[in-house]
Amino acid sequence: MTKEKFINSPYADEMRKITLGLYTHGWDERNGGNVSYRLTKEEVSQYADVDTVLRNVKIDFDASELAGQYFLVTGTGRYFKNVYDHCERDAGLVQIAADGHSVDIHWGFNDGGQPTSEFPAHLMTHINRLKVDADQRIVMHCHPTNLVGMSFTVPLDEKTFSRILWKMQAESIVVFPEGLGVIPYMTPGTNDIGAATAAKMKDFRVVLWPHHGIFAAGDSMDETFGLIETVEKAALIYTTVQAQGGHFLQEITDKDLADLAARFSIKPNPDFLTGKSLVEGK
Structure with missing residues (x-):
């Protein structure tokens, strides 16, 4: 398994299963839900290249208290019924940047998406x-x-x-x-x-x-x-x-x-x- 295969990690698997469960229960119609999963550097580095930043996107909040922390998070405008089959598109692995006002995307959101609003x-x-x-x-x-x-x-x-x-x-x-x-x-x-x-x-x-x-x-x-x-x-x-x-x-x-x-x-x-x-x- 290469470090680019985060999709095969237990964390992506959990995200895929839980979003499907939320959808099938009828609790997350259309794009009506979001999930975030805090991960450690040790957990992430087994499956993703933490030295490579795909993109940096702004967030409308000062999250400097969480600077350096990693989160697997669902994307804005994404339908939970699709996450199971398209996790790398509808979710992403991000790290809170040192300034607290942006996140570095390390994996996912491969169609240009961003974390949930x-x-x-x-x-x-x-x-x-x-x-x-x-x-x-x-x-x-x-x-x-x-x-x-x-x-x-x-x-x-x-x-x-x-x-x-x-x-x-x-x-x-x-x-x-x-x-x-x-x-x-x-x-x-x-x-x-x-x-x-x-x-x-x-x-x-x-x-x-x-x-x-x-x-x-x-x-x-x-x-x-x-x-x-x-x-x-x-x-x-x-x-x-x-x-x-x-x-x-x-x-x-x-x-x-x-x-x-x-x-x-x-x-x-x-x-x-x-x-x-x-x-x-x-």
Whole structure:
């Protein structure tokens, strides 16, 4: 294997599989999603020539805190349904330049493409998550149908959203014990929404963009994808209950949540552990 064969690396393979999974779940229609994957120089140098820069492109953000870091990232305007077969065109391996305001492309984007327009938001999230988790690797943005639907009918309040999702299935509080971060509706593709999301990422690994989608972060592709799956499954259960009339006769209680936390040795957000019941009259 030559150092030009990054397409055969496990990292490109993971990107191809995860983008296909996001598309087939219906969460990334058209060009409606983006993924970034932080890699080390040691990992990259096994498969790519790190001394060769194909192009340098500007980014609208000062990422100097990440100078020298490598990211495998999806491209702007690219359809996730195509990444599996055209990874070298629809994704690219970039390194944050020393000035922080541009990236050097080492592989990919072979038709002249560039990183996703949400890349500044990804980098802001990576910066803040690395301060919490030194193993932070992945940022995913997608449009989970049922969770986005809830943003039209549920108050945009973190406690309300988190408690509903926790109470829809026993797995929820185990997978995202910190709950769900929520920001106000903001125009996507801007540094403002990126900064608001990154600020929430100090306390949460998944943040809702109302009427749009979510940002999720994690240590691996599987972990981050699984986080999104769990959140969206809880939203689907809530949507199903609402379609059945929306009347809760029973629920996972606050005591049940506390018991789950004790059983799995997790520390849920204490502000979200108690509150209004979903069962009318309680």
